[in-house]
Amino acid sequence: MNLKFQNKKITGILTVLPENEVNFDDEIDNYDFSRAQSMKLKLIMGYGKRRVVKKGTAVSDLCIFGMNYLFDNGFLKKEDVDAIILVTQSPDHFVPATSHIIQGKLDLKQDMICLDINQACSGYPIGLNQAFMLLNQEEVNKVVVLNADMMSLKVSAKDRGSRPLTGDAASITIVEKDSADSVIYGTVNVDGKGADSLIIPAGGFKIPSTPETAKLRTDKGGNSRSLDHLVMKGDDVFNFVQKEVPPMIKNLLAKANRDKNEIDYYMFHQPNKFMLKKLADKMGVSYDKMPNNVVENFGNSSGVSVPTNITYNLGEQLLTNSFLICLAGFGAGLSWASLLLEMGNLNFCNTIDYNN
Structure with a gap:
């Protein structure tokens, strides 16, 4: 599906x-692989350092810490927040929505919108899409898009395919109305037939967690996981990305009448x-x-890898350019989404460490 938004900006x-911070070299003996093979994979895949949350x-917590940083440094005022959109597949609870918990702990106004969106790797552009749509409302002027995940807690320590890559992070993006005549183009696609390509089989209402679902089983590739852990069919995901993403971007650029260069x-x-x-x-x-x-320095934090990519690689440049x-x-989904927009002259664009 093609989308188009006008007069919106980040x-x-x-x-x-x-x-x-966890270093791949310190975990190398966890995996059923020779050290030489592991070091070769490290170079090819980008295994390196990754950031993971501490137990509890x-x-x-990550989102509130970041929001308070913005309040304390004058980048955001509590009374100006008209909506919170939280994109995550790591909610605090099944009930209530985690965005409601964040709103309450920050003591924000009651006259606002709070939404949780259950999306993973494509969650950042999908969350921005929702923010752009909310800004079409007369009384919505500033939307906070929170994207956060902690999938390291759901990956087996014996999974050499996913464990060395998985990191945790949160991001906060402020989206507002734009007085300039700006245009943002977007696309959203989904194929639920591939849902089992990236899945945590147990833990929901369909298959509740039990002592049986927690038992480790070793697959033919030497990975040991339980049904409570993330399972990724690496070849399926790789082929999906190579097949679907290039035409999506080609279509996006065509709609915007832009050349890839x-x-x-x-x-x-x-x-x-x-x-x-x-x-x-x-x-x-x-x-x-x-x-x-990003992966070699912080790990793959699902959809949050996109804003991490921006703040890490373009941070200070986006303040003046x-x-x-x-x-x-x-x-995961399978889903794939994209946005094309002019971004710059931001009020802030940086990375901070969570310490609590």
Whole structure:
């Protein structure tokens, strides 16, 4: 589906990273793989450092910490927040919505909208889409898009495919009405037939967690997981990304009447370095325009890898410059979504550490 928004803009992006850093080299003996094979994979896939939460930390904690940072530093006023959109697959509870918990703990006004959106890898552009739509309302002038996930808690310590890549993070993006005649183009796609390509089988209402679902089982690839853990069919996900993302971006650019070389940066979700390089090659885009350095420094934090990509690689530049940026997320669902927008002259664009 093609989308188009007018007179909307992003005015600030903040990424919140857990202080707890894990190095792949320190976990290398957890995996049923020779050290030589592991080090080869480290180079190809981008295994390196990743940020993970400490036990007891919740998504609301990361978001509240970031929001208070913005309030304390004068980047945001409580009374100006008209809506909160939280995109996560790591809610604090089944009930109530985590956005409600955040609103209450921050003591924000009652005259506002709070929404939780259950999306993963494509969640950042999908959350922005919802924010743009809310801004069409007369009384909605400023929307806070929170994107946060803590999937490290749902990945088996013996899963060499997902564990070395999985990180945690939260982001806060402020979206407002734009007095300039700006246009934002977007796309959203979904294929639920591939839902089991990235799935946590147990823990919901369909298959509640029990001692039986917690038992580890070893697959033919040597990965040991339980039904309570994230299961990823790596080949299926890789093929899906290579097949669906390039035509999505081609269609997006055609709708905007833009050539791929006009785009300053392709700030994409970063599952791993290998996949991003292959995607850039297929699209004919230089690695300089499509950074792939987030996973090796922070890990794959699902949809939050997109704003992390922006604050890490473009942070200070976006305070004084403006760029034509293509955003894209793709993965669990299966879903894939993108946005093309002018971004720049932001009030803030930085990364902070969560410490509590």
